[in-house]
Amino acid sequence: MPDNVVQRGARRVYQGVIEHVTAHNADTRSLLIRVPEVNEFHFVPGQFISVAIPIDERRETRAYSLALSPQDGQPLEICLNLIAEGVGSHYLFGLGPGAPLSFTGPFGLFTLEHPREYETVFVAEGTAIAPIRAMIRHALGTSGHPPLTLLYTAADQAHLLYRAEFETLASQHPNFRFEQRVSASGRLSALLDEIEARYVRADAGRERHFYVCGVGNDVLRVRDLLRAAGYARRAVEYERW
Ligand SMILES: Cc1cc2nc3c(=O)[nH]c(=O)nc-3n(C[C@H](O)[C@H](O)[C@H](O)COP(=O)(O)OP(=O)(O)OC[C@H]3O[C@@H](n4cnc5c(N)ncnc54)[C@H](O)[C@@H]3O)c2cc1C
Incomplete structure (x- = not known):
């Protein structure tokens, strides 16, 4: 086993290194x-890693979703915003290139492994x-995928992350619609x-697949x-942070 991979019980602990930090806006990186x-970190799109947050003697962890697809290879990407008095996000915002990052994973069942048969609607915030x-x-990246729609909201344009990327993808893929709000x-x-x-009143069709992700009870309301x-x-698949 390579030196930087520690086996703890059945869980593999990876010792990553931050290669680069991208600031999306004042409080999101x-x-x-x-x-x-x-060489390859195997995961299914939608899965997260559990990042070690060393605080005094305690061993805290926080979950962060992998923001690139497995086909993108390394480096892996996580994207997070600073939470007032949040120990995990403050710790991670204090790290720069070259800093070590210990994590386990991948975990999670909020995934899209094979494109669905039906129109797929993604609903997200921030x-x-x-x-x-x-x-x-x-x-x-797969052929013959059904129509995909992304309905994405944030408080301002700066917090609509990856906006230019989604606009470009929508212009390249007629079957992908990007709706920013x-x-x-x-x-x-x-x-x-x-x-x-x-999706409720416009028609009686119920052959759609949804992925909903956000913070708190709004996810359950959707x-x-x-x-x-x-x-x-x-x-109706969802992940609530
Ligand atoms: C499966 C899963 C995947 C996750 N993936 C990501 C991710 O990719 N990026 C990310 O930023 N966070 C993600 N989170 C949330 C993350 O694990 C932490 O909860 C978050 O960074 C806050 O940690 P903290 O220690 O700074 O604050 P804490 O004190 O632990 O959290 C304070 C409060 O912030 C709320 N909260 C959690 N996440 C957010 C958020 N993004 N915006 C506003 N409020 C939030 C929590 O519900 C909690 O009530 C994920 C959570 C889960 C369960």
């Missing part, structure tokens, strides 16, 4: 992480675009009326709206 002795970006990059709250709740109008409208449970 991407960390690009290289795991030197692993940094919760991270797992969905991995899914979209992956899905667009600046909203006062920047939260999924701002999309509820639109989701209801478009999920419940769609399921109550008749979409199958398994057709």
